[in-house]
Amino acid sequence: MKHIDEYRDGELIRPLVAELRQSLTRPVRLMEVCGTHTMAIFRSGIRSILPEAMEIVSGPGCPVCVTSASHMDAFIAMAEIPGVRVAIFGDLFRVPGSSGSLANAAARGAQVEVVYSPMDALELATRHPAELVVFLGVGFETTTPGIAATILAAAKDAVDNFCVFSTQKVIPGPLEALMQDPDLNINALLCPGHVSAIIGAGAYQPFADRGLACVVAGFEPADLLNGLIMLARQIAEGRPKVENLYPRVVSWEGNGRARAMVEEIFEPVDTEWRGLGFIERSGLAIRDKYGRYDALKRLDITIPASAEPKGCLCGEILKGKTIPPHCPLFGSRCTPANPVGPCMVSSEGTCAAYHKYGQET
Amino acid sequence: MCLAVPMKVEQIEGDPDDFTRDQIAVVTMDGVRKKIRLDVVDRWPEVGDYVIVHAGFAIHSLVEEEARRNIELIREMASHMPEGILLHGGGGDS
Ligand code: SF4
Numbered sequence: 001m002k003h004i005d006e007y008r009d010g011e012l013i014r015p016l017v018a019e020l021r022q023s024l025t026r027p028v029r030l031m032e033v034c035g036t037h038t039m040a041i042f043r044s045g046i047r048s049i050l051p052e053a054m055e056i057v058s059g060p061g062c063p064v065c066v067t068s069a070s071h072m073d074a075f076i077a078m079a080e081i082p083g084v085r086v087a088i089f090g091d092l093f094r095v096p097g098s099s100g101s102l103a104n105a106a107a108r109g110a111q112v113e114v115v116y117s118p119m120d121a122l123e124l125a126t127r128h129p130a131e132l133v134v135f136l137g138v139g140f141e142t143t144t145p146g147i148a149a150t151i152l153a154a155a156k157d158a159v160d161n162f163c164v165f166s167t168q169k170v171i172p173g174p175l176e177a178l179m180q181d182p183d184l185n186i187n188a189l190l191c192p193g194h195v196s197a198i199i200g201a202g203a204y205q206p207f208a209d210r211g212l213a214c215v216v217a218g219f220e221p222a223d224l225l226n227g228l229i230m231l232a233r234q235i236a237e238g239r240p241k242v243e244n245l246y247p248r249v250v251s252w253e254g255n256g257r258a259r260a261m262v263e264e265i266f267e268p269v270d271t272e273w274r275g276l277g278f279i280e281r282s283g284l285a286i287r288d289k290y291g292r293y294d295a296l297k298r299l300d301i302t303i304p305a306s307a308e309p310k311g312c313l314c315g316e317i318l319k320g321k322t323i324p325p326h327c328p329l330f331g332s333r334c335t336p337a338n339p340v341g342p343c344m345v346s347s348e349g350t351c352a353a354y355h356k357y358g359q360e361t
Numbered sequence: 362m363c364l365a366v367p368m369k370v371e372q373i374e375g376d377p378d379d380f381t382r383d384q385i386a387v388v389t390m391d392g393v394r395k396k397i398r399l400d401v402v403d404r405w406p407e408v409g410d411y412v413i414v415h416a417g418f419a420i421h422s423l424v425e426e427e428a429r430r431n432i433e434l435i436r437e438m439a440s441h442m443p444e445g446i447l448l449h450g451g452g453g454d455s
Contacts, residue, residue, distance in 0.1 A: 036365075089416070116416065116417055117398075117416045117417020117418065118416065118417070119398060119417050119418075120417065139416075142365060142415050142416075142420060143415065143416055145400075145401035145418065145420065146398070146400075146401060146415065146416050146417060146418035146420075148401070149398060149400035149401050149418065152400070153383075153400075156380070156381075193365075194365040194413065194415060194420065197365075197403075197413065197420055197421045198420065247427075248423050248427045249413055249421050249423065251403075254403075255401070255402075255403040255420060255421060256403070257401060257402070257403055258401040258402075258403065258420060261400070261401055
């Protein structure tokens, strides 16, 4: 598509890099909280041209990476119930629980199907009327509306052999918790692009009110650089605010239609994040009204306590407290082909990004 | 898994106010044709618009001019920078 190519235009990039250097009069330590940003920052090579005074840390922006070992264990237990077929996003297939992954379960005979959309899972249910199809819901604000719409479609068509195991999560609360951590010392936020399409740029105003520079940016190199420049300028001027540099996709209010649909199906619940632990009202559970589509109500599954893979530092990485090369398993015991932790499994995980792009610092 | 891509709307089935019918669009990108759902899109698109698609659902629709306006913005920023920056701004001295 032509207008995408123009954002990659070298003529556009060079002056932006120079401008970033000029704008950076005070140190900026920024957190990005979107797996797609993590990858885009590496792919664009922006890390290699970053001035020293600017540091980028990756936060808990990859939904697969923050899925707790206990949720993975519950997913695997569900997949192993006879008569159950689980449908998952591909990234989940090899994520380790406390012992083994869905891939191991599939090898033992469990029915595990990779789907592109929750709607495909509903279709699977129609095609396999004798089985119960369970969609393993993992994702943030971008993914949840589609899952809500799928549950509504199941209700409309009275598909009874379909349900969802919701581990859906919301971003602002956990981000707030992280920002309170004095060790992290973050003064700028690169807000996620597509999550913001749903929640709106206005959702970050409380962060700006507390002194954080906030910018919503897209994913092309020029988008990203532009975002970094604006953050540097806000900090240089000492005037933190929310700036939206992705107006072609993100509005101040966000997508009210999608949020209304989510509100209809889901309600807030305390949930566990890998590395971050339980965070109040940071998860979404299916309301009683739609209880017949809730896998936790249909199946006799209890979510066990989490046991993280031994030696894996994903928790610290997701908090932005350390970087993958500092993990003793990185690149040796733990590689994309043989991952130990979820940050290496997901293509948007921080460990996978460092591994792919060979960043050493 | 968070990847969301803009795709061009070629065909629309269904109606924004009729929830008894499926709300579907046929979209294309780089020669790939796909059926996606319009259930949660913020604004009902027209044929020729773009939609941002995530996991089979359009989450946002935009007209091509909207996409272009942002490019102009960045162009303009670049053109307002002092000439010295344009000349000396290098890709990487790190
Ligand atoms: S390199 Fe592997 S073991 Fe280490 S933190 Fe990352 S995912 Fe965990």
